[in-house]
Amino acid sequence: MKMTWRWYGEGNDNITLDQIRQIPGIHGIVWSLHHKTAGETWEAEEIRREAELILSKGFSVDVVESVNVHDDIKIGLPSRDRYIEIYADTVRKLAAVGVKVICYNFMPVFDWTRTNLYYPLPDGSNALFYEKASIAADPYEMAQMIIRGGGKFTIPGWEPDRLARLDELFAAYADVTEERLFENLVYFLTKIVPVCEECGIKMAIHPDDPAWPIFGLPRIVRSQETIRRILQAVDSPSNGLTFCSGSLGTNPANDLPAIVREFADRIPFAHLRNIRVFDNGDFVEVSHKTGDGSVDLTELVRALHENGFDGYVRPDHGRHLWGEEAYCRPGYGLYDRALGAMYLQGVWDGLENARIAGSQGGGIVAGTE
Template identity: 55%
Template sequence: MQMTFRWYGEENDTITLKQIRQIPGVKGVVWALHDVPVGEVWPVERIEEVVNQAKKYDLHTEVVESVNIHEDIKLGLPSRDNYIKAYKQTLRNLSKFGIKVVCYNFMPVFDWFRTDLFKEAEDGSTALYFDAKKVLSLTPEEVVKNMEENTNGLTLPGWEPERLRDLTHLFELYKHVTEEELLENLTYFLKEICPIAEECGIKMAIHPDDPPFSIFGLPRIVKNKQDIQNVLRAVESPSNGFTFCSGSLGGSLSNDAIDIARTFASQILFAHIRNVKHVGDGSFIESSHLTEDGSIPITGIIKALFENGFDGYIRPDHGRHIWDEVCRPGYGLYDRALGVMYLLGAWDTNVLMNNEFPSVLQNAK
């Protein structure tokens, strides 16, 4: 298991590489070129720039999150082949710098979605919040406005302005797209991409839908255990893998996160671990990573990953905004750093319980 930390770049993050380097156990940063429009090839020189920035602090850049997928690919439009061609070239460019995993999602129109980016919690911190009742009274345009106006001047991951300029048109395009058709379009994409990914030594890790149910009637196909199985079986390739996200899957109480972690451990390439607390009627707020603070059995998930041989990359996911930190919603330094230590502690407990930590025990004597 390798601990990583998401970073948005020198010009687009309140957190520095120097600060990340000082979090015990963190070996690399998870990154992307957020200013490159979706569908365009990532330039080699820009990739090299980020890699060299991280190298100065002895941090690897082996995980990219995300190389976003153009909406035409999801819709299965004739123009998708040109965008897939560009995606292949981006993978080739990334492979020149040792990138091992590319995390991506296949959510139509909206990426992750919340109704409140700074909901106050009982302890006085603020966090991302999903109000199931409020969603019913919002229009898609109101959703976008709320998300874009409450970011502290920073970009939101996965929310590309260019695809949200004409929501009416996008929704019209998806009006008759079923989940079965969306899965067919994903399968087409993977059949084209996986051979190139294999050649490049890169593995594709699809991220669950967040939240794991339909929003505004849009189809979603990575919501639960069966959906994950469908995607992994769609294309038999070592490069077709899964990003396990406890918080995304945990948005629905019907998902058994421990069972999903146990079942797909060998195909989980990347793990996002965070906790959410359900507050009734399908609403939830993101809590600290501590198991008892939320509704997700974080320590049980870590145990399941450990016992089933997970050896991929892991990172703390969305954190609360604590100690008056001004930051990107969900991506501050302090609570995620606390999350790193909690996750490492949970992992090390399993190591010790299985007598796989002899050098540390010897040193302790």
């Protein structure tokens, strides 16, 4: 297991690479060119500069998150082939600097969705919160909440220009059913996966967050069955899954350890975090510690370990702790994610030590004097 850290770039992230270096065990930086919009060309020189900066601090650049997929591809418009060609060009350029995994999603209009970015928790911290009844009401209200922020913060994964184009986007997706969205994903993968196979890169699709349709828009990466269908449709090691415990864990019907065990050989990257799911469908982010939430992270790490996982992991959304100013990027502060990284590595180390002791016939030996 290679521990990584998502970083939004110099001047775009209030956490520095030098601070990240002080967190034990961080192998690599999960990065991107965050100023690029979906469908925009990534220039080789821009990629090289970002990669060299990260490498100069002793980190790997193996994982990029995200190269966003243009809406024309998701909708299935005739212009999609041009945008797929641009995407393939980016894949080749990223491979040239050593990238091995590209995390992406295929969610229409909205990326991960929450209703409160600073929900107060009993311990005095605050975290991302999802109120199901609010989401069922009106997508424009949520967009206005973000716009009213006055530029104080951004939601990671979102493209800001989308907020001003909601009417246009909803109209464009009006005829996109779940089946059609799936077909458009398969079309995209059929074109991109051969390029990835040539370059030694694995595409790793991120599950929908939350793991059900919202605002009448289809979502197709939300369960063991839907993941199986996607991986079977383009059956290649280069067509993989970003296993996200927090996204899939929003639906208590999902058996997360079973998902890990079935698709272990197709998971090059994992986001590990904990959430507490309430009986009414609301959920809130909590600490990574097993027992603090509804996700058994210890069992998930065990499932990865038992299946010989040697891919990349990062601690996902964290709480805002100790007065931390995380208002520029909710959920992506320094302290709680650092605690999460250490907790996950501690679970892994315990499992690895037990494996080594077992293979050597070790154990507690009682003796006499």
